Amino acid sequence: MWASTLFDEVVELGYAGGYSTFTRALRRYKARPHCEPCRASSGRDVAIIAHPPGEEIQFDWVELPDPPAEWGVGANAHLLVGALAHSGRWRAVLAEAETFPHLVQAIDAVLRRLGGTTRRWRFDRMATVCHPPTGRILPAFAAVAKYYGAGVDICPPRRGNRKGVVEKANHSAAQRWWRTVPDGISIEASQNGVDKLAV
Incomplete structure (x- = not known):
């Protein structure tokens, strides 16, 4: 802890x-x-990556183990985290699954909690966004990004540090919030808890 x-x-x-x-x-x-x-x-070299204000939101799914059975989501709860690369400010939304419609709904909810979008969205090679082997954006997801007026960037393979801001937010959500979620809590109460932590 x-x-x-x-x-x-x-x-x-x-x-x-x-x-x-x-x-x-x-x-x-x-x-x-x-x-x-x-x-x-500790002591490992790190690269400093420039993140101008308003340039990039980094998105990532976090699979949270052993959610309350009443949620009906299976073995893992699904949390979409969006983090502003410049400031580290983040918001997160619980979703029923990680399918395309749930991703779009969760992105919209994260953007509303952040107060808008940035010029670019960054994702890892998730199959609902791109073709994982090539990194080519799926036409359906390109239409979603176009609707919001955002460009999409896909992380190169094995470059986890390129999404370091959202990875830090994922860790915070998992360690500071998920570990404290009691059994029998509703999804709505849990969402209120993660919203409170993110603010």
């Missing part, structure tokens, strides 16, 4: 200290286990 998630919970219980004091105490008392994947990535 992220320290920020734990901090949010102890603040609700009455903790009056600051976040930096809280995390310092976590380190001092060694309350966090060692994380080898985090250790392996």
Whole structure:
């Protein structure tokens, strides 16, 4: 669990200290286990990619395991996350599935929550957007993008860092929100929870 998630919970219980004091105490008392994947990535070279304001929204699906059975979505809940590449501001919408109609409906809902669109949309090679082996945009999706007045960019293969902004938002949604979703909660209440976190 992220320290920020734990901090949010102890603040609700009455903790009056600051976040930096809280995390310092976590380190001092060694309350966090060692994380080898985090250790392996520290110090690695990263490329800085320019993201002008209003230029790009990065979209990605997050499959969330073990949703409440009442939702009727199967083994995974489906969350479409859209993140503004310049600012990192993000919004997310729960969908019944990852099919083309659900994707279009979720994109519209994310754009409304963000307050509009950007000039470009970036996706990985999802089959509802493009032909995965070639990266060619599907005609049906090209029509959707044209309706919203946006161009579409597809990430090159094995270039996950090209969508780093949305990947960070995915991690935040999964760690800070999904882990705290109780059993028996409605989809609407869950959507309100992710909206609250994103704001």
